[in-house]
Amino acid sequence: MRAAHSVLRVVWLPALFVAAACQRTILPPPVQTPGAGQPLASSTPERSAVLKELSGSAEMRADASGEWAATSAGLILGVGNQLRTGADSRAFVQLTEGSKIRLDPETAITFNFLNPYLDSLLTALALDGGQVWLLLTSNSALDVETPLGIASARGAYMNVAYDPATQTLSLMCLQGTCSLNQSFIPPNFKYRQSGAAPTLAEPMQLADYGRWGLSVPEATQFVPYATEAAAQGNATLPVIAAITEATPTPEPATATPSETATTEAGAATPTLAEPPTAAPPTAPPATPRPAATPLPAIGQHRVLPGETVFCLARVYGVQPDAIIQANDLPRPYLVQAGQLLRIPAAPWSRIDPGPVCAPQFQSPYPGLPYEPPTSEPPTPTDTPAAPPTAAPPLEIREVAALCIGNCDDPAAPTYRLLIIVTVAGGAEPLTFDPGQQYQLDFDRCVKSSGVVTVTSADGQVATGSWVYDDTACPTPTAGP
Structure with missing residues (x-):
């Protein structure tokens, strides 16, 4: 029976590619949509989608003509099945190969295509409204079809949201290969479109990384960025530029660093002038950094849990992008507990307010003061305390x-x-x-x-x- 399926898939591949070239609409092979009177294949599928976790309530129906019914974790989903989450509810669907689909509250999806065999890990969803977070394995592919276009992810971490009331589509590509209507969206970029007018992709901001950290358990390392976003507003991550020094000296004690040409954290990151018209097979190589003269270090800092480049920059009065460049931190510039960082001699003249880490050495530059955390006193209430009840007679x-x-x-x-x-x-x-x-x-x-x-x-x-x-x-x- 498996051999028969393979032959049918080979016969339909040319038609599938022709349709994809025209409008990227995925047409399922006839073995998944049998005609009247034809029985479904009896072979056991190698690949499926399972509702692994459910927080709150969710409903499913077999197809668009069926009735919605409450469901629970353990549900196996197939082609044509629809799933929607209720208010304040979240769902986690996992594919056989390990790829994950996370649904936010009030999100409705339809499985338009789910290849039942492991020879092609292709899935297609229709997003009728709400927000999905996709975490795909390296060889997995998933298309999200919306009224404004098809968002495609190939081995990517991608977020897709569609609001039918305002006809607004937004997309964030955290890593991997992402595209919208065959236009490439680079990693760490986002895209937003209202109505039929397309726009340009732009760099993700601190708040965007914070949303990943707060919404996706696999991305909790980005949670501190939510705090930074609240402190700095809608700021982008710092742009790393060449750092130069007028008279560099080998010892930090006698160094007299000048103001650098580095853009400070919070400066706008330039957007792409024109997005490519077709998705390349791999992400384009990163633009090489300009040659920079290494700055002397004023000290070293061992990262503690919960610390970020930004809170270190504030306490030592050093530009955050200088710390990033001195330690060759890759985007999005996360640091790990136990990591030893060089703190360079690059004073930060205009420090953005926000969280401040505990210093581990005395900086020669004025930073923001560190205030150790203190236990909060109980919040007084307007309701007067009840008088003590008299003890019963002894x-x-x-x-x-x-x-x-x-x-x-x-x-x-x-x-x-x-x-x-x-x-x-x-x-x-x-x-x-x-x-x-x-x-x-x-x-x-x-x-x-x-x-x-x-x-x-x-x-x-x-x-x-x-x-x-x-x-x-x-x-x-x-x-x-």
């Missing part, structure tokens, strides 16, 4: 006197008692005098007794007593 329920030593031995000179006090009510802590449990020794044939006093924290006092009669006292011998 009461001694029982004072037990139990014989625990020499109880039945009339020849023993003494016997031992264990005193146990049981109370109820009062306010904790309670004070027992002479104790809540204690032991006493008495001479044989002596009737013993005692008094116990209990005082509660609110001043209540209760008194109890106990009595014990020695029943093992020897009986006197009668006279002649």
